[in-house]
Amino acid sequence: MRENRENAINLRQKTVPTLKLKPGMKLADNVKNEYGGILVPAGTILNEKFIELLDRHGIKSVTVEKESKEKRSDNIKKIEEIKEKYQEASDESRNLFSKTRQQRKIDTDQLVKMFYKVKDLQEKEGAQQELVNLFSTIQDPDNYLYHHSLDVSILASMFADWLGMKDGDKKQLIMAGLLHDIGKIEVPYDILNKEDALTPGEFAEVKKHAHEGYKIAKECPVLKEKAVQGILTHHQCCDGSGYPLKLQGHNIPLYGRILAIIDVYDAAVSKTVYNDEKPSFKVIKHLSQEQANSFDEELCDIFRENMVGFHSEARVKLDNGKVGRVIYDPPNKPEQKIVETAGKFINLFTSEREIVQVISNN
Numbered sequence: 001m002r003e004n005r006e007n008a009i010n011l012r013q014k015t016v017p018t019l020k021l022k023p024g025m026k027l028a029d030n031v032k033n034e035y036g037g038i039l040v041p042a043g044t045i046l047n048e049k050f051i052e053l054l055d056r057h058g059i060k061s062v063t064v065e066k067e068s069k070e071k072r073s074d075n076i077k078k079i080e081e082i083k084e085k086y087q088e089a090s091d092e093s094r095n096l097f098s099k100t101r102q103q104r105k106i107d108t109d110q111l112v113k114m115f116y117k118v119k120d121l122q123e124k125e126g127a128q129q130e131l132v133n134l135f136s137t138i139q140d141p142d143n144y145l146y147h148h149s150l151d152v153s154i155l156a157s158m159f160a161d162w163l164g165m166k167d168g169d170k171k172q173l174i175m176a177g178l179l180h181d182i183g184k185i186e187v188p189y190d191i192l193n194k195e196d197a198l199t200p201g202e203f204a205e206v207k208k209h210a211h212e213g214y215k216i217a218k219e220c221p222v223l224k225e226k227a228v229q230g231i232l233t234h235h236q237c238c239d240g241s242g243y244p245l246k247l248q249g250h251n252i253p254l255y256g257r258i259l260a261i262i263d264v265y266d267a268a269v270s271k272t273v274y275n276d277e278k279p280s281f282k283v284i285k286h287l288s289q290e291q292a293n294s295f296d297e298e299l300c301d302i303f304r305e306n307m308v309g310f311h312s313e314a315r316v317k318l319d320n321g322k323v324g325r326v327i328y329d330p331p332n333k334p335e336q337k338i339v340e341t342a343g344k345f346i347n348l349f350t351s352e353r354e355i356v357q358v359i360s361n362n
């Protein structure tokens with residue numbers, strides 16, 4: 001029985017020398033670096049950059065899925081399609097906000113349609129890595145709120161999978177992600193898009209969006225209480241700080257605790273009118289330092305463990321101006337990355353050096 005299964009796998013896979021790899025081929029197994037860290041995960045559709053990376057690491061051959069030439073060019077098309085679909089969904093996110101602003105209520109059909117778009121996009125084979133790259137590469141401050149709402153809903157969809165949520169709960173979490181900042185339609189445009197630091201009065205106006213969002217969301221018949229509560233509490237911190245309530249720890253509803261983490265992550269990796277984007281490594285490191293006070297520790301660990309995989313092997317710039325590659329990225333300790341630069345290995349944990357820019361994620 002076991003032998004039959006192994007034979008079946010062998011029929012679907014083949015070992016190919018790195019020098020003979022072609023863009024569009026799909027990796028059947030994880031490829032690991034000399035430290036045991038994942039260099040390129042199984043399921044990755046290879047492009048020129050990945051092939052060059054494998055070669056640079058001295059990987060002589062890899063296992064790929066047996067696929068025809070046509071299938072390989074289909075794989076390349078798939079990546080382009082993901083980018084297009086992401087852009088389309090972002091435009092629809094803008095429509096959802098403007099229609100809610102005009103009609104003073106959420107259009108249920110539009111919301112449900114949007115939910116399916118996000119779910120399909122996130123569940124598309126091989127899409128997740130591409131989507132995580134898009135969060136930080138599409139820099140469009142004028143449409144930040146719509147991109148951000150979409151990003152948070154995609155990350156919410158991934159989070160639901162990491163937690164093994166049932167379909168119905170996943171749906172609610174995705175919709176809460178899409179609408180977590182819907183209350184910002186009540187914040188004056190000039191305040192929302194102000195480039196300079198906000199005055200205390202203006203910041204108080206911005207903070208109202210959590211409660212305003214709650215008021216709009218609770219009138220929407222497809223949203224369950226857990227989603228509505230998530231929208232209300234997405235700026236609540238576990239130490240009791242944050243707003244609009246004074247809840248602490250597990251008294252903050254689950255969806256609120258999840259949205260708080262992904263909201264901060266996406267805001268930090270994006271370019272907004274308030275700030276320039278930060279390297280995703282730094283953001284993940286910051287999350288781990290902050291987690292004791294602000295975030296649910298367990299959820300933050302789950303987020304970090306799953307997200308670091310998307311950022312391994314990035315090309316980075318250090319604070320001394322040198323460019324290098326992250327060659328080791330331990331899942332539980334993002335701060336202990338090892339960066340290779342001009343043949344030297346720098347352990348970020350023991351050295352003074354810091355990553356100041358992620359040039360590319362692969």
Ligand SMILES: [Fe+2]
Pocket residue numbers: 180181209234235263
């Ligand atoms: Fe918010």
Ligand SMILES: [Fe+2]
Pocket residue numbers: 148180181263
């Ligand atoms: Fe947000």
